[in-house]
Amino acid sequence: MTDAGILSERAIILAPLGRDAVIAAKILREAGFAAEPAGGLALLCEHIAAGAGLAIIADEALKTADLQALSGLLSRQPAWSDFPFIVLTQRGGGPEKNPLAARLAEVLGNVTFLERPFHPTTLASVVRTAIRGRRRQYEARSRLDELRGLAATLEERVSQEVDARAEAEENLRQSQKMEAVGQLTGGIAHDFNNLLAAIGGSLEMIEARVAQGRMDVVDRYIAAGQNAVRRAAALTHRLLAFSRRQTLDPRPTNVNRLIAGMEEMIRRTVGPSIQIEVVGAGGLWSTLVDPNQLDNALLNLCLNARDAMPDGGRLTIETANKWLDERAAKERELSPGQYVSLCVTDTGTGMAPAVVAHAFEPFYTTKPFGQGTGLGLSMIYGFARQSGGQIRIYSEPGKGTTMCLYLPRHDRNAEEDEASVVPAEAKPAGDGEVVLVIDDEPTIRMLVSEVLEEHGYAVVEASDGPSAMRILRSDVKIDLLITDVGLPNGMNGRQIADAARQGRPELKVLFITGYAENAVVGNGHLDKGMQVIAKPFEIDALARKIREIVEDGS
Ligand SMILES: Nc1ncnc2c1ncn2[C@@H]1O[C@H](COP(=O)(O)OP(=O)(O)OP(=O)(O)O)[C@@H](O)[C@H]1O
Numbered sequence: 001m002t003d004a005g006i007l008s009e010r011a012i013i014l015a016p017l018g019r020d021a022v023i024a025a026k027i028l029r030e031a032g033f034a035a036e037p038a039g040g041l042a043l044l045c046e047h048i049a050a051g052a053g054l055a056i057i058a059d060e061a062l063k064t065a066d067l068q069a070l071s072g073l074l075s076r077q078p079a080w081s082d083f084p085f086i087v088l089t090q091r092g093g094g095p096e097k098n099p100l101a102a103r104l105a106e107v108l109g110n111v112t113f114l115e116r117p118f119h120p121t122t123l124a125s126v127v128r129t130a131i132r133g134r135r136r137q138y139e140a141r142s143r144l145d146e147l148r149g150l151a152a153t154l155e156e157r158v159s160q161e162v163d164a165r166a167e168a169e170e171n172l173r174q175s176q177k178m179e180a181v182g183q184l185t186g187g188i189a190h191d192f193n194n195l196l197a198a199i200g201g202s203l204e205m206i207e208a209r210v211a212q213g214r215m216d217v218v219d220r221y222i223a224a225g226q227n228a229v230r231r232a233a234a235l236t237h238r239l240l241a242f243s244r245r246q247t248l249d250p251r252p253t254n255v256n257r258l259i260a261g262m263e264e265m266i267r268r269t270v271g272p273s274i275q276i277e278v279v280g281a282g283g284l285w286s287t288l289v290d291p292n293q294l295d296n297a298l299l300n301l302c303l304n305a306r307d308a309m310p311d312g313g314r315l316t317i318e319t320a321n322k323w324l325d326e327r328a329a330k331e332r333e334l335s336p337g338q339y340v341s342l343c344v345t346d347t348g349t350g351m352a353p354a355v356v357a358h359a360f361e362p363f364y365t366t367k368p369f370g371q372g373t374g375l376g377l378s379m380i381y382g383f384a385r386q387s388g389g390q391i392r393i394y395s396e397p398g399k400g401t402t403m404c405l406y407l408p409r410h411d412r413n414a415e416e417d418e419a420s421v422v423p424a425e426a427k428p429a430g431d432g433e434v435v436l437v438i439d440d441e442p443t444i445r446m447l448v449s450e451v452l453e454e455h456g457y458a459v460v461e462a463s464d465g466p467s468a469m470r471i472l473r474s475d476v477k478i479d480l481l482i483t484d485v486g487l488p489n490g491m492n493g494r495q496i497a498d499a500a501r502q503g504r505p506e507l508k509v510l511f512i513t514g515y516a517e518n519a520v521v522g523n524g525h526l527d528k529g530m531q532v533i534a535k536p537f538e539i540d541a542l543a544r545k546i547r548e549i550v551e552d553g554s
């Protein structure tokens with residue numbers, strides 16, 4: 001047994017007269033208990049404080065003693081402890097008729113009176129009972145300690161648990177992200193391979209036919225190649241739309257009127273088995289969006305609705321003014337405020353939660369191979385976000401789906417703005433105007449210059465900011481600046497335009513932007529006399545845009 005073990009079960013014996021203490025100690029040791037005589041009450045208290053199983057006290061030791069120290073010690077016992085005493089009385093000294101015994105019972109609490117003389121086995125058995133009781137107290141103590149230990153580490157364990165869970169969730173998110181990225185890269189690679197095959201094949205055929213001198217059939221391959229290029233441009237456009245980097249041309253738009261303009265086409269597209277209902281809110285607010293992209297989004301939503309109702313059904317297009325308060329806005333990841341909602345509801349198959357969870361991912365589709373690219377919703381999502389709005393899915397499998405677009409309210413009226421816009425009619429071609437073309441890509445510079453010259457403009461070229469600035473600072477006449485936005489050697493197109501306008505405040509500017517450069521030119525919010533065209537563009541579109549700028553006063 002350890003020291004602590006011996007201490008915790010020993011009997012402390014206080015019997016000041018004769019040989020009582022010695023005899024009692026001997027009896028106990030013979031019965032297998034540890035015993036420790038104490039010379040006085042103070043020593044007894046000390047031993048109890050150090051650790052003991054019980055105390056055996058002859059009542060004469062307590063008769064006249066000051067019990068304050070002992071009673072203090074007992075009252076300071078921990079909750080689990082009820083220290084046992086055996087008081088050896090004189091004959092007839094039990095608590096029934098003895099005032100001292102009654103007082104002792106009160107002070108000591110857990111006390112057994114044993115009348116002297118006693119038989120050794122009686123003492124041994126009373127001591128054994130006391131020690132068993134004491135052991136139960138020790139058990140209670142260790143259970144309490146355990147609980148206390150648990151409580152102390154509980155917070156730590158909870159926080160470990162929370163950390164572990166967060167890590168698991170993060171891993172899951174990460175792997176879902178990687179899956180989506182894999183789906184995206186796979187989708188792009190697949191589509192691009194097809195397009196490259198079409199373009200490369202067309203070029204090879206042209207080469208072969210030209211070598212054979214069969215010029216009459218060359219047109220066909222040129223058309224096929226151009227067609228593939230258009231499809232490739234459409235694909236990159238959708239991807240850029242998803243990544244919120246398409247070049248938008250936001251205008252104050254009346255969504256009701258936009259729907260009215262689309263209704264006939266939608267009707268024709270979805271077919272006669274689907275009944276269409278348009279519910280336009282009266283007094284609908286104006287919103288600032290790119291109307292072409294909104295047309296496109298609406299059409300895509302209607303196509304999805306059609307695909308979800310192969311056996312026909314009802315398609316409802318509905319607009320409303322929406323005030324989103326703090327909570328409603330947070331739910332939609334928007335800032336609180338006023339929005340115009342455009343919702344398309346169908347009575348089709350509905351979407352399972354797993355489909356809803358992935359629906360906005362590029363290339364996610366549940367449609368058979370060849371029927372869906374999975375780019376429709378991802379494009380609408382990016383467009384809505386880039387326009388300061390949101391799209392939400394409300395769907396019940398078997399019942400139908402509602403797709404709601406939220407677009408921020410625009411404080412000006414669509415009608416007022418439209419009235420002030422002079423329609424750009426077809427204008428005569430250039431008449432000796434001088435255009436400065438800045439692009440670091442010689443092919444693009446060459447193409448743009450050729451178009452310009454064909455239309456009667458004079459062209460000056462530069463490949464970067466510094467060389468362009470030298471021309472702009474000279475007194476060469478320049479009517480229009482056409483500049484790429486991303487340029488080498490220190491200045492981007494926007495900076496060149498701003499610097500040029502210091503000396504030539506009336507200079508008109510057309511920016512050519514790649515994907516990530518919309519922010520540089522103000523995301524479609526441009527100064528007067530500035531316009532944007534996004535790469536890739538068709539030569540015709542470029543020519544139209546140039547005419548518009550040069551001839552138009554704005
Ligand atoms: N109205 C709808 N009802 C039921 N499911 C829908 C609806 N709209 C979208 N979905 C589901 O979401 C998926 C993704 O839609 P999304 O428009 O992005 O791609 P897609 O229609 O499959 O292909 P794409 O639009 O490129 O031709 C669809 O394949 C379909 O499973």
Ligand SMILES: [Mg+2]
Nearest residue numbers: 300304376377
């Ligand atoms: Mg679709």
